[in-house]
Amino acid sequence: MNVARIAADWQKSSYSQEGSNCLNVAAPTPDIIKLRESDDPDIILTATPAALGVFIRAAKAGQFDHLTGH
Numbered sequence: 001m002n003v004a005r006i007a008a009d010w011q012k013s014s015y016s017q018e019g020s021n022c023l024n025v026a027a028p029t030p031d032i033i034k035l036r037e038s039d040d041p042d043i044i045l046t047a048t049p050a051a052l053g054v055f056i057r058a059a060k061a062g063q064f065d066h067l068t069g070h
Helices: 050-058
Strands: 023-029 032-039 041-046
Touching: 032 050, 041 050
Parallel strands: none
Antiparallel strands: 023 032, 032 041
16 A cells, blocks of 8 residues: 555644644554654655654653743
């Protein structure tokens, strides 16, 4: 299956304002999640639901806080 050719139904958070920078999410198949930033929609990251879950839990736990330089 060519993942690049699967159509994506992009969604954004209901918390996002019009014209704001926001993250768009699509799940074209049950085992693929695509992410893109609204200001640069040509760059698309692809992950499995499990991998994205690990990343989100790590971010919530502050595991990446040292990367901000604060």
